[in-house]
Amino acid sequence: MPELPTPDAAALAHSDTLARHLREEIAASGGSMPFSRFMERCLYAPGLGYYSAGATKFGQAGDFVTAPELGPLFATCVADALAPVLQQLGPEAQFMEIGGGSGAFAETVLKRLLQLDAMPARYMILEPSADLRERQRERLGRGLIPPVFACVEWLDSPPAQAWQGVVFANEVIDALPTPRFTLRDGEVFEEHVALDGQGRFIATDRPADALLAAGVRHVERYLETPFADGYRSELLPQLPYWVQAVIGQLQAGALLFIDYGHPRREYYLSEREGGTLRAFYRHQTHNDLHRWPGLQDLTASVDFTALAEAGTGAGFELAGYCTQASFLLGNGLPQRLEEVQARGDEVLSLRFANQAKRLTLPSEMGERFQAMGFSRGVDFGPAFLVGDLTWRL
Numbered sequence: 363m364p365e366l367p368t369p370d371a372a373a374l375a376h377s378d379t380l381a382r383h384l385r386e387e388i389a390a391s392g393g394s395m396p397f398s399r400f401m402e403r404c405l406y407a408p409g410l411g412y413y414s415a416g417a418t419k420f421g422q423a424g425d426f427v428t429a430p431e432l433g434p435l436f437a438t439c440v441a442d443a444l445a446p447v448l449q450q451l452g453p454e455a456q457f458m459e460i461g462g463g464s465g466a467f468a469e470t471v472l473k474r475l476l477q478l479d480a481m482p483a484r485y486m487i488l489e490p491s492a493d494l495r496e497r498q499r500e501r502l503g504r505g506l507i508p509p510v511f512a513c514v515e516w517l518d519s520p521p522a523q524a525w526q527g528v529v530f531a532n533e534v535i536d537a538l539p540t541p542r543f544t545l546r547d548g549e550v551f552e553e554h555v556a557l558d559g560q561g562r563f564i565a566t567d568r569p570a571d572a573l574l575a576a577g578v579r580h581v582e583r584y585l586e587t588p589f590a591d592g593y594r595s596e597l598l599p600q601l602p603y604w605v606q607a608v609i610g611q612l613q614a615g616a617l618l619f620i621d622y623g624h625p626r627r628e629y630y631l632s633e634r635e636g637g638t639l640r641a642f643y644r645h646q647t648h649n650d651l652h653r654w655p656g657l658q659d660l661t662a663s664v665d666f667t668a669l670a671e672a673g674t675g676a677g678f679e680l681a682g683y684c685t686q687a688s689f690l691l692g693n694g695l696p697q698r699l700e701e702v703q704a705r706g707d708e709v710l711s712l713r714f715a716n717q718a719k720r721l722t723l724p725s726e727m728g729e730r731f732q733a734m735g736f737s738r739g740v741d742f743g744p745a746f747l748v749g750d751l752t753w754r755l
Contacts, residue, residue: 366643369654369657373657376657377654380407380410380655380656383407383410384400384403384404384555388555393556394555394556394568395554396552396553396554397541397552397553398540399539401539402539404656404660405537412656412660413490413537414492415656429620429721430532433717435698435714437466437474438470438474438698439690439693439694440467441474442474442478442694443693443694444475444530444616444745445478447737447740447741448480448481448527449479451615454526455482455526456483456525457484457530458486458517458527459486460529460531461531462489462494462495463498464498465497465501465505468485468502469505472506473510482513482528484513486516486517487516487517495516498516520610524613525612526612526614526739527615529617529618530617530619531608532620533620535621536621536661536662537661538601538604541570541599543570544567545588545591545592548588551570552574554568555652563652564652573600581626584667585626585627590632590635592635593632593635594635594636594637595629595630595634595637596637596663597668598668601668601669602672604672606672606675613738614738615739616737616740616742617735618735619669619733620686620689620731620733621731621732622730622731623638623664623665623666623732624666625665626667627667627754628754629663640661640662641658642659643658643659664732670683670755673734676736679738680736681735681742682734682742682747682750683732683733683734683735683746685729685731686730687722687723687727687749692746692747693745699711699718702714733746
């Protein structure tokens with residue numbers, strides 16, 4: 363495991379407070395809690411979880427860099443892909459972003475949609491973190507002209523009324539609290555978190571409930587082979603319910619998800635027997651998932667086959683699936699670079715060229731991150747004309 367920088371005293375005290383609550387909950391739950399519950403509390407416990415507390419998460423000063431934090435190129439291309447959908451739906455179309463991060467994406471995409479004459483009637487940010495909401499509100503209030511900022515609204519839950527528009531989520535599904543499973547004598551077990559004699563968090567296994575066991579058997583049927591005893595990985599049996607919940611009463615429009623992951627046959631390769639779950643801390647990846655609760659991000663790769671099943675199961679058509687590099691190249695990235703170069707500003711051109719490399723090179727985000735779109739009542743297929751990978755699902 364890499365040598366990690368030690369958190370300061372205030373951060374360690376913060377983590378110790380959350381750890382104490384976790385130990386109390388484990389004791390009250392019969393000696394263990396499902397790992398998915400442990401992950402949910404570590405990430406989202408009010409005021410204490412990684413995404414709920416006030417520490418910097420995004421950018422060089424945080425623990426990881428997301429595509430929108432690199433600069434405006436990513437969000438501009440996403441806007442170019444979604445603008446035709448908004449125009450097809452008309453002036454009442456709405457835009458919902460799930461998990462607004464620092465607000466960088468919303469700022470750029472709204473400016474670009476205004477340029478393209480594709481402004482939504484309302485830009486909704488579904489953001490559970492009060493701290494991030496405040497940061498987003500401050501940034502957008504400073505960066506947007508008042509009429510555009512007036513269109514922005516923060517939601518506690520998806521719209522309850524019927525609506526039309528687009529849903530966008532970048533690096534959201536990877537942070538959904540995920541169950542972990544393993545096999546013993548052919549039976550499905552779920553990973554739990556318990557305490558050792560010194561009160562330290564340890565992994566233990568309990569018989570899986572019916573939902574997780576059925577999910578594992580579904581994957582085995584798809585792969586046409588059973589998992590070997592001892593194989594351990596992640597599975598989100600709740601993903602179809604999550605997709606249906608976040609789109610709410612969306613009647614027509616498009617869904618766009620960008621995240622890192624694999625199609626199912628690659629996700630559950632025999633050599634990936636320890637799963638994909640990992641922790642991020644100060645731009646380093648490690649496998650000590652129980653370390654410093656509330657101070658590190660916990661994340662698992664996305665099974666894009668499962669996402670395709672969830673989206674179509676919610677009544678949408680699969681519009682396309684490709685790498686992030688293909689998606690950006692097919693939605694204006696070369697043209698945006700040419701526009702910047704035409705300005706004759708060498709510093710700006712170099713900055714955009716570096717963004718493009720980070721976003722598209724296979725050794726960077728280009729192939730690890732993938733895009734998947736769904737549609738209902740609109741044509742979203744043109745956004746996926748480059749590098750179609752649906753055959754891999």
